[in-house]
Amino acid sequence: MEIHAVGFIGLGMMGKPMAHNLLKAGFSLVVHNRSRAAVDELVSAGASDGRSPKGVAQRADVIITCLPDSPDVRSVMEGPDGILAGISAGKIIMDMSTISPAVTRELAEKAARLGADMLDAPVSGGDVGARAGTLAIMVGGRREALERAMPVLNALGKTIAHMGDSGAGQITKACNQLVTYVTLEAVSEALVLAAKAGLEPAQVREVLLGGFGHSRVLELHGGLIIDSNMRPGWDLRQAIKDTRIVVETGWEYGSPMPAASVVCEVLRTTGYASGEVI
């Protein structure tokens, strides 16, 4: 089945530039978003307003969701105005949010009962990659559905990896977030110790980059820490959610998470202590 129209639900920091890239690639685009402004912007650029997740699902062949957390994806999928209420056999739901692998599999089963595919396709590369169309996309689900969706994915990302059945994309993203956040915690602990002990953190970073301590996080985020660049590149709330998914997935598969769980707790404590995340 050829793809005529693409649906996009969730026009946030990631979703909005991705939706623009689909328009630029020539897809007919139907959008929906909780707040109005982003819908108006996309409609001005040539998209049409799906009015509800159900409306988007009725009009599009591939329906993309890009939302903050598992409950958000569940709420646009289910209920009388949800995607599942508007979907039909042969259509593909592609969830590009970072959510729980368990919730992904549950929703994919519901889609399958209606004859539709649901791919989990979380991304990495941040808002920079979203704008440039250079995201890395980790996909779980049936290979046939992925192959059909490839023209859409190619408009959004550079590296598209099929990791396995439903949930495998989210598991891979969880592994990515685990390694990234724990490495960031390690780099932070080391640079703070260096500074408190009277050393020059920039010089310590240089030495560590020359050995086994080398990482992209030490290179990039270590540099930002040293420059006291406090401009947030992402959200504490997202970091807490991501590490929570890691720890919960560890419980699901009987895989211990000593470092990931302590980093989750550090982030959570930071959130509560600063009053930013309640």
Place this chain on the structure above:
Amino acid sequence: MEIHAVGFIGLGMMGKPMAHNLLKAGFSLVVHNRSRAAVDELVSAGASDGRSPKGVAQRADVIITCLPDSPDVRSVMEGPDGILAGISAGKIIMDMSTISPAVTRELAEKAARLGADMLDAPVSGGDVGARAGTLAIMVGGRREALERAMPVLNALGKTIAHMGDSGAGQITKACNQLVTYVTLEAVSEALVLAAKAGLEPAQVREVLLGGFGHSRVLELHGGLIIDSNMRPGWDLRQAIKDTRIVVETGWEYGSPMPAASVVCEVLRTTGYASGEVI
């Protein structure tokens, strides 16, 4: 003062190849080691037997120690047969062990009262770097002493960085071990999760190497984990000691160590559980 003879105390996995490199570089070498075999090997290669740490200190201009832990360095420094009993003004003690920065500073003060310098000069690069003479060396202590010792250091390592006053080399090494061990724990947790969830860990590693999860540890040690290469490259006892130093140094400087302390506890638990480290 020109350097005629170099002393070497501690001819272990690291020390022995380093001592051989000093002979190859043309230094007159005086050695001491707790067990006899390594002394015999170096004597056959042209070194002379100092018979005790005191004997080495009496005969050498630069006295290198390369030992497992803080108490070992303390015991070759102090007592009637110790380095400090044989040292005299103008000589340089260079401790290349990885030990507590606090113990380093205390011993350096004792050496200073006798008119001698003590540099802390821990290394990174493992036994491979020790054999090849390509170690990275992180130095704390007086710059004048380091400059005098440079010909010796150049025979042992490739990158020599002066990090600050006494203890600064050990602080830098602690930062290096912190980042390396915590990253290794993160990589381990991620690859075990991937395997338990039915994914191909090698494929997950590839995807992570393409993003913020990239690190030398994921590249090298991640590859060893996937290949089930269980040949130890170092010692659990050393890993426990290194992370203990990190956590204790964090307490000394008021620098919190949530991830480093949990990794220290993971290593310690592994040691007790396996009966390898009591």
